[in-house]
Amino acid sequence: MPISEEMINRKGARKGTDIPHDVLNLLNQGEIESVNLTEWLAVNHMTLIQHVLPSIGLDHRLGEVSSEIAKQKAESGMKAIRLIGQLLDDVLREETEEKQAKVLQAFAHHVSDSVRCWAAYMNKQSLSTLKEKLAYIQPFAADHHFGVREIAWMSVRESLSLQLDQSIEHLTEWAKSEDENIRRFSVESIRPRGVWTKHIELLKQEPERALPILNLLKSDPSSYVQDSVGNWLNDASKTQPNWVTNLCDQWSKDSDTKATSRIVKKAKRTIVKGNL
Incomplete structure (x- = not known):
């Protein structure tokens, strides 16, 4: 059944209990x-997986994946996305290379942002280098959906923090991208404190x-990037306030x-706030 323009362009409820039943059904399907x-x-990622796997020829994997989701009580939010991505990555290894490529393609371009989020957590174990991991995640970092973009940097943050100097070298090139989403990723992915993630102590x-x-x-035209740079430095100010103050003073002089x-x-x- 075609999805109406009204449905596609809805604003979204402010509270979960206010989400219309038909909207929630379509999300879960x-x-x-x-x-928002x-x-x-x-x-509900348990319901979603039960609709998605059979549609791409993985119905024979539904039982083991569903069982693990239930066992770990991970049916919604970040925990569910991370777990399902890892589970699907594991089960795909038992499929042919042709099937693996077909499934990854289907997930990466799925209409559901939640399914694309799963894909961002897939295909990691087989990638041996940081460069390959970043190449895989780049389309997700550039995704039009806010949720997919957030999951993209979260999915590789640990790898980036473990190879920090190499990561900064790669991400410096990303910071030159014409795509504001890619530029924003170059900063957000290595925020010192980050959101919902481990800190990068170094x-x-x-x-x-x-x-x-x-x-x-420092003078990026995108407010999306500006917010990320400002938040990065605010993170740093909690441990190195003098450094941040000096850098901001220098930037203000150099870039009016x-x-x-x-x-x-x-x-x-x-x-x-600390000086008030």
Whole structure:
């Protein structure tokens, strides 16, 4: 059944209990994307997997995947996405290379943002180098959906933090991209404190390591990128406030733009609050 324009262009409920029944059904069937965080968190991934796997010829894997989801009580949110991505990665290894490629392609381009989130957590164990992992995740980092973009950096953050210098070298090139989503990933993926993730202790103590990326983006025209740069520096200010203050002062002198001013204001918010 075709999805109406009204359904596609809906604003989305503010509370999970206010999500219309037909919207929730379509989300759980993988027929539509979520339009806000409330919907994204409301998706039942157990129900979704029961619709998606048979549709791509993996119905024979449904039992083992569903069993593990139930065992770990991971039917929604980040825990479900991470677990399902890893489970699917494991079961795909028992399929032919042709089937693996077909399934990954189907997941990576699925209409459901939740399914694309699973895909961002797949195909990791077989990738031996950081460069290959970043090449795999790049389309997800550039995805039009906010949820997929967040999962993209979360899925590789541990690998990036374990090879920090090499990561910064690669991400410096990403910071030069014409795509604001890719530029934003170059910063967000290695925030010293991050969101819903482990801290990167080395960057909390030595934030200057990320200067090759930060300097490229100090006057970025995108507010999406500006927010990420400002938040990165605000993270760093909690352990290295003098360094952040000095960098912001230097940027303000070198780059007298609204973009830089906005970044500096965000970067120094914890410092300013502490001085009140």
